Every structure is written in C-alpha cells, then in structure tokens.
C-alpha cells in the first residue's frame with residue numbers, strides 16, 4: 001500500500017485499533033483494576049505469600065528442566081537432519097512442525113495412554129518385570145510435565161538449529177579443516193558459534209512456552225504442581241482479583257523480558273545468515289557402524305517421546321482403560337446431543353469465525369509490517385509479539401472483567417471466546433502473509449501499474465492471488481490454534497460454550513477416558529489436515545512461521 | 547617448496563558427471579593457472595588436490611610421495627576460495643591466527659607471525675576489525691594471509707578475485723604474484739578468465755570438459771594453440787576448416803569456404819584440416835586487388851587505441867584487430883570499393899582435430 005491515501009491509513013490502522021481495544025486495554029486495565037480495587041489480596045500480601053514463592057520457583061524449575069531436556073534431545077536431531085542424507089528426509093523435515101500445531105490437551109491424552117499407568121510404556125515395563133500392577137507412570141507430576149514440554153519443544157530446537165546449520169557455508173568448514181582444526185576444534189570454534197544465536201532463540205522460546213504452559217500443567221500436575229498461569233486461574237476462580245492481577249503482573253514482566261531477549265537473539269541470527277550453498281551431507285549408507293547405531297537409538301528415543309503420544313491418541317479413542325476393553329462408545333458419545341455434539345458445534349463455530357477474523361486482520365497487519373513507516377511497522381510487530389508475552393489466561397481475564405461486564409456478554413460470553421482465539425491466531429496469519437508478501441516481485445506490481453490497473457484492481461487481481469498461499473498457511477495455523485485452544489476458553493466459557501478441547505479436559509477429570517480419547521482423535525485429525533494444508537501451501541510460499 | 551604431480555586423477559559423481567583423467571605437473575615454486583569455462587572441472591580438480599574430494603582413479607604425489615591417503619589438514623596446503631569463507635564471528639586477527647592456534651603455536655609466536663603477514667599484505671590496521679566491517683578486497687587479503695599463516699608448501703586459489711571489480715582485481719593479481727614469488731610457494735590458481743591467467747602465471751593449463759587440453763606458457767598457448775578449443779578460448783582466434791588441395795615443402799594450400807589459403811605446416815594432400823589465425827594477424831585492405839578475398843564489414847568496435855573489425859566471410863565471421871587509424875577511417879567512409887583480408891602463411895596455426 002504505497003500511496004498514502006486516507007483510506008489506506010484507515011484500513012492499516014483498524015486492526016491496530018482493534019488490538020488496542022481488545023488486547024492492550026483489557027489487559028492493562030484489568031491489571032490496574034485488580035491491583036488498585038481488588039477485591040482480594042494486596043500486591044504485598046501476594047508477593048510475600050508462600051504459595052507465590054513456591055509457584056514461581058516451580059514455574060522456573062520446570063521451564064528450565066524442560067528447556068534443557070528439549071535442547072539436549074533436540075541438538076542431535078538438528079545435526080542429523082542437517083547433515084545426514086536419507087530416504088524420506090523431506091517428509092521428516094516437514095513433519096517437524098506437526099507437534100507444534102497439536103492442541104496441548106490432545107497431547108495430554110496421548111501422554112496418558114503412552115506413558116501413564118497401564119499405558120504402552122508401563123505395559124512393557126510390567127511385562128519385563130512380570131508384575132501385574134503398574135510399574136512406571138511418566139505421565140504424572142514433574143516427569144509428565146517435562147516430557148510433554150519436550151514433546152513440543154524438541155521439534156522446535158531441531159527446526160531452528162538445523163536451519164542454522166544448513167546456512168553454514170561449507171567452504172568455511174573446509175577452510176577450518178585445511179588450517180588444521182580437528183573435528184572437535186571445528187565444532188567448538190566454528191560450528192557452535194555459528195548456531196549459537198539459533199540455539200539461544202530456540203532455548204528462549206522453549207523456556208517461554210513452558211513458563212506459561214497451562215493445559216499440560218493443569219492436567220498432568222494433578223493440582224499438586226502449579227505454574228503461575230495455573231495459579232492465576234485458581235486465584236480468579238476463588239474471586240481473589242487482587243491476587244489474580246498481582247500474579248499476572250509478575251508473569252508479564254518475566255515473559256516480556258524473555259520476549260525481548262528472544263527478539264534480540266533472532267536479530268543477531270539474521271545478521272549471520274549466509275546463502276545456502278550446497279550443504280555438506282553424508283549419505284546414511286556411508287555412516288560408520290557406531291554412528292549408525294547411535295542414530296537408530298536416537299530415532300527410537302524421539303519415536304517414543306514425540307511420535308508415540310500421537311499414535312497413542314488413536315488407541316485411546318477406542319480403548320477404555322476403566323473396563324480394559326476396546327469400544328466405540330467414545331465416538332457414539334461425540335454424536336449425542338447431550339454429549340459431544342454441542343462442544344463439536346461450538347468448536348467449529350468459534351474456530352471458523354476466529355480464523356476468518358485472524359485473516360481479515362492479518363492482511364493489513366502484514367502490510368503494516370512491511371510498511372516503510374518505522375512507527376507503523378514497529379508498533380505492529382510489538383502488537384503481534386504481545387500474545388507471546390501476555391498469556392492467554394491473562395487475556396481472558398482482561399476480556400472477562402473489562403469487556404464482558406460492560407457489554408453484558410458475561411452470561412453467554414461466546415463473542416469473547418472468538419475474540420480470544422482471534423488474538424491468538426493473528427500473529428500466525430500476519431507473519432505468514434508478511435512472509436509471502438516479502439516474496440512478491442515488486443516489478444510485477446509495477447507491471448500491473450504500467451498496464452493501468454488501479455489500486456483496488458491491483459490488490460484483488462494481482463496481489464491477493466499471489467498472497468493466497470500465505471493466507472492459506474496463516475489460516476490453517478490460526479484454525480489449528482483456535483480449535484485446540486483450551487486455556488482462554490476454559491477461563492471464559494459458561495455451560496453452553498464448552499468446546500471440544502474443554503470437554504476433553506472435563507472428561508479426563510471424571511475419568512471418561514474413551515470419550516476424551518475420541519474427541520482427541522477428532523482434533524488430531526483436524527490438525528493433521530491443517531498441517532497438510534500448510535505443507536501444500538507453503539511449498540510455494542513460505543518458510544517457518546515463527 | 548613442493549612438486550605436485552597429478553596423473554590420471556579422475557572422479558565420477560553419483561549422477562554420472564565425469565571429471566578427468568587429469569595429468570598435470572606443478573613444478574616446485576611455480577604458479578600454474580588452471581583455466582577453463584564454467585563446469586569444466588576446475589574446482590573439482592582443486593578439491594581433489596586439497597583432499598576434499600576423493601578421486602576414483604589416478605595418483606597424486608607431493609615430491610614423489612603418494613599423498614592420497616593423507617587427510618587434508620596434514621597436506622600442508624593453504625587455500626583461498628571465491629566465497630572467501632572468512633570465519634564470520636571472529637576478528638581479522640583471529641581469522642589469520644586460527645590455523646596457528648589450533649596447531650598449538652605459542653601466543654607470542656602467533657602474534658609475531660600474524661603481524662608479519664599483515665604487514666606483507668598491508669592489512670595491519672584491520673587486525674581488530676570484525677570480518678563484516680571490511681571491504682571485499684580487504685577480505686581477500688585477509689583470506690590470503692590466513693592461508694599463508696602456516697607456511698604451506700602448496701597454495702590453492704579458487705577464483706579468489708572473481709567477485710571484485712576489474713581494477714581491484716588487477717592490483718590484487720599483481721600482489722598475489724609478487725608474494726607468491728617472494729615466498730616461492732607452489733601455487734595452483736583456478737580462474738575462468740583468460741586475461742587473469744595470462745597476467746599471473748608461469749604456465750597455464752586449459753581445462754576442457756574435465757580433461758587438460760593444453761599446458762604451456764601463456765605465449766605458447768596464444769601463438770600455438772593445439773586445438774580448436776584452446777584457440778577459441780585463449781586466442782579469441784579465427785577458425786577455418788577445409789581440405790588440403792596442395793602440399794609443398796613446409797607449406798600447404800587449403801580450400802576452405804570457397805577460397806584458397808596458404809598456410810605454413812605439413813599435411814597430406816586431400817586431408818581435412820582446421821587452422822586458426824589470431825585477430826591481430828588478419829590484415830585488411832581496401833580497393834581492387836586480384837587474388838584477395840572480398841568480404842563485407844559487419845561492425846567496427848573501438849577498443850581504446852585499437853579497433854576490432856568484424857568481417858563477413860561467406861557464412862562465417864572473421865575478426866581482425868588493428869591499430870591503423872587511417873584504415874579504420876577509410877573503412878567507415880568506404881561505400882563502393884571492395885574490402886579484402888589476408889594473413890601471412892606463417893601466422894596460421896594448424897590445429898588438431900578430434
């Protein structure tokens with residue numbers, strides 16, 4: 001949008017205003033409101049409370065542990081993916097983003113079946129020890145939380161670090177070798193410094209996600225373990241708004257610091273980016289026997305932690321651990337009006353509208369991001385980064401107190417759920433569309449100009465078709481995020497607003513495992529379709545949503 | 547320093563692309579340019595010598611000793627590549643010192659060596675800059691200093707100057723040549739530019755399609771190309787093909803494109819031959835002249851002090867280079883009278899045909 005007509009500016013400003021109104025205002029407002037008016041505990045009381053200390057401590061520790069595990073298990077994968085040549089490498093590379101778009105509550109269901117009592121791993125352990133009682137349960141408490149976080153973040157580390165490795169100019173490594181560096185020296189002095197910014201941004205991002213993790217901690221922590229996010233939820237549920245706001249403020253400050261560190265890390269990463277020349281790879285057939293063995297063991301480990309839970313979801317949809325039998329009652333439940341039909345309808349309705357809004361807002365936001373006005377592009381990128389630093393529970397809290405009450409939506413807050421899901425989806429649509437905007441050859445637009453197309457014709461007949469793949473990618477991401485969203489929805493919903501993701505959580509709570517499993521499988525399939533759409537569309541348009 | 551012999555060195559890639567067999571000798575202390583068009587296998591040859599590509603056939607010796615089983619880092623090689631490949635997160639000093647540090651040189655010796663090299667290359671004032679804060683020409687100097695740091699016995703340069711502007715390229719060619727002579731290091735210099743190869747080297751090896759076409763001093767290649775490829779690539783020569791109609795003592799008469807040319811050399815009567823004539827040996831004249839070949843002027847291109855004149859001769863073009871301003875003016879004004887060209891029989895080179 002090069003010509004600065006008023007109409008253009010209005011269109012560009014509108015999404016920013018909406019974000020101000022539905023994100024910045026409610027969050028800032030509710031924090032101040034809670035701190036000043038309460039009701040409930042004062043900031044000092046919260047700060048000196050034992051619960052706060054313990055929760056803060058645990059939040060840090062579990063995030064740190066999850067980050068370390070993800071980095072330790074992700075790094076070898078990054079090297080293997082970047083350096084090894086094998087059949088199906090392209091498919092593996094594509095599949096790496098799949099975990100990222102799976103709903104956390106679906107992962108929880110998969111984890112319970114894979115790692116929980118009498119789950120797959122436990123059955124093997126029981127068979128080995130000859131025991132008839134459960135031997136191991138990795139799906140509960142700290143191990144469960146950390147493993148589930150690793151499920152999400154190992155692929156993230158692999159994705160970011162292998163991309164950095166592939167950008168390393170092979171000439172540089174050859175030169176180092178010729179100058180006499182051993183492979184250890186070359187790794188330490190050439191390769192590690194090169195991937196450090198990516199590794200750092202992967203680690204910060206992982207820490208950030210784990211720090212504000214909600215569904216996984218809520219479901220696997222069994223009430224004994226809480227992150228700040230969970231504590232905010234409990235504080236609100238007990239109407240202690242002073243405490244809710246205080247904890248939210250603490251959390252926001254920490255998250256903001258991490259988000260800033262993250263942007264700094266990716267900036268220094270971009271600076272070092274060279275072109276991808278032909279990358280140094282070894283065909284798998286030329287690997288030494290110990291190397292091959294290590295590779296296979298690693299693949300097995302990743303298979304158990306990352307692939308296992310996804311497969312376990314399928315089993316959990318038909319296996320009832322309560323009766324120990326295979327059954328279709330989970331699917332039948334989905335079709336009952338009293339059972340899963342309402343949540344299913346809600347989920348589709350909310351997610352569809354949220355996706356639509358995310359796309360409609362994402363297009364002007366993408367143009368703003370590319371705008372030559374520094375003010376516009378900077379404020380837009382801050383706005384888009386906000387949902388990274390403000391947790392969904394905090395957003396929901398703000399929407400509920402400052403939007404629902406004056407609008408009278410509190411009794412049936414379905415618009416708020418859509419707003420929350422839109423806010424979560426917008427960063428994805430804006431980024432994906434910006435990405436394909438970047439790929440448009442400016443001379444194409446000039447050509448359209450020279451052919452006499454006016455601004456609007458140009459937008460509809462030239463630019464939008466070129467942006468279509470980016471829009472599709474963003475929309476698929478936004479849809480997957482919206483339909484799997486549980487935190488904000490759980491916070492906002494009334495009886496009639498239950499979505500599938502929330503229903504899964506509630507079913508788990510009352511031990512309706514197959515019902516939860518069937519719904520999870522449905523979400524898994526939906527997200528897998530979104531994943532396929534992303535793959536197809538991004539082949540022409542896009543590299544990396546984050 | 548070292549005498550390097552490649553014999554029958556060949557490599558076949560998975561997709562069937564074949565480079566070699568290459569036979570080539572680098573004499574101790576000489577700078578040999580490996581010249582060839584893109585894709586002719588220059589880089590592959592260089593990387594086989596460095597040890598990054600293992601040849602399928604042939605042998606490679608340094609001073610008579612087989613070196614194929616020696617890993618790259620122990621071959622005593624310095625290398626500079628087109629991409630420069632400076633370590634991006636290190637300073638200029640750290641780049642030059644890298645090889646010394648990883649081989650466990652003492653701090654003091656390292657500093658002395660880096661300082662001596664940076665003086666030699668005129669980059670002393672850049673030592674503590676980051677690599678992205680220096681220009682392309684400076685980066686090439688740093689890369690050269692880094693390659694020379696460990697006093698290699700063999701220097702491999704793969705189009706080190708091709709990303710620089712022509713003027714800077716000439717300066718650096720001169721400097722590289724000077725330093726190479728000073729140190730006496732045996733050097734293999736890969737380039738696709740004929741003028742660069744001629745400016746810098748003792749000898750030039752022309753590579754065509756993965757094999758060495760001709761090796762020799764620049765003048766030799768220019769004046770006596772052995773085959774059509776070298777004549778075209780090195781001399782920009784005019785190539786004629788025809789049949790020998792008469793063979794006398796040391797001279798033959800060749801029928802080509804409907805005309806008869808007198809050429810020095812021996813060949814059997816009735817055989818097919820190809821010969822080349824350099825542009826500066828083609829003499830152009832105006833006016834009536836029996837026994838001369840009438841042609842048309844296609845274009846006259848000023849080259850600064852000289853002119854390149856392109857003539858249409860039957861279905862092919864003939865290029866001539868002249869310094870004769872009067873002739874050029876007359877050619878430009880000429881409308882009616884005929885234009886012709888000749889060359890001395892001895893200026894033509896008979897080429898091998900394949």
Ligand SMILES: Nc1ncnc2c1ncn2[C@@H]1O[C@H](COP(=O)(O)OP(=O)(O)OP(=O)(O)O)[C@@H](O)[C@H]1O
Nearest residue numbers: 559560561563583584585586587588589590591738
């Ligand atoms: N790893 C490889 N696999 C398959 N073919 C290769 C490989 N490396 C090089 N080739 C092929 O070998 C031929 C020679 O390549 P090489 O890089 O040696 O050419 P070059 O003379 O250095 O060309 P340039 O001047 O463009 O650098 C080319 O046809 C190239 O495509």
Ligand SMILES: [Mg+2]
Nearest residue numbers: 588589590704
């Ligand atoms: Mg090359």
